[in-house]
Amino acid sequence: MRVLRIAALSALLQILISCSPGGALTPREAFIQLRLAYVNSDPKMMMGCLSSKSLKSLSDAAQLMQGMREDRRQALADYYGVASLRKKQITPEDCLLVHFSMERKSPAVSRAVRHRIIDIERNGTAATVRVENGMDLRFVREGPYWKFDLASY
Numbered sequence: 001m002r003v004l005r006i007a008a009l010s011a012l013l014q015i016l017i018s019c020s021p022g023g024a025l026t027p028r029e030a031f032i033q034l035r036l037a038y039v040n041s042d043p044k045m046m047m048g049c050l051s052s053k054s055l056k057s058l059s060d061a062a063q064l065m066q067g068m069r070e071d072r073r074q075a076l077a078d079y080y081g082v083a084s085l086r087k088k089q090i091t092p093e094d095c096l097l098v099h100f101s102m103e104r105k106s107p108a109v110s111r112a113v114r115h116r117i118i119d120i121e122r123n124g125t126a127a128t129v130r131v132e133n134g135m136d137l138r139f140v141r142e143g144p145y146w147k148f149d150l151a152s153y
Contacts, residue, residue, distance in 0.1 A: 023048065023145030027120050027127035030139050030146035035113040038103070043096035051140050051147040058092035058150075066090040099150075109153065112137060 024030035030049065037046040047055065065073060065085065077085035080101040084094045103110040115131035125141040138149040 023147070025144060025146070027122065027129055027139045027146050028117065030148060031113065031117060031129050031137065034137070034148050038100075038110040038113050041097075041100040043093035043100070046096050047093065049148045051149045051151065052142060053140075054148065054150040055092065056151075058095045061095045062090045062092050065095070108135070109137065109150075111135075 024033050033045070034049045036042075037049050050058070065076070066089065068076070073085050073090075076098075077083055080098045082094060082097045082101060084090075084097065100110075112131050112133055112135040115133045115135075117129055118132055119130040121128045121130070127139045127141070127146065129137045129139060131137065138152045139146045140149050141147075
């Protein structure tokens with residue numbers, strides 16, 4: 001009886017840990033979250049998938065776009081079909097909308113995440129996920145969570 005209680009408690013703890021709301025606890029989970037963000041073209045979901053280095057790159061890109069002349073921002077908004085670039089305050093999410101638009105025109109990562117994983121190679125706090133089309137996707141561990149390293153592309 002005591003063994004059953006311990007086994008049940010252990011199973012419950014495993015379920016709670018694997019459903020962690022803070023992020024992906026394995027590179028495979030991070031890949032699945034990344035796939036959902038790309039499939040849905042969801043910038044908020046994507047922000048939760050990205051490494052701090054990638055988030056910093058997006059923030060820097062937003063500041064650069066914000067510093068552009070208004071007519072250039074308008075042209076960029078028209079070209080990529082991202083109306084939010086017309087506003088004065090550009091956010092990292094706006095940059096992700098541009099990224100999603102670029103991925104629709106010439107898919108790379110968005111194509112890769114639609115394929116099955118064939119290998120995951122871990123090296124300390126870094127992991128490379130190889131998918132069927134031969135592309136390698138890089139993830140990094142930040143604290144207990146695995147994040148996609150978009151800045152490495």
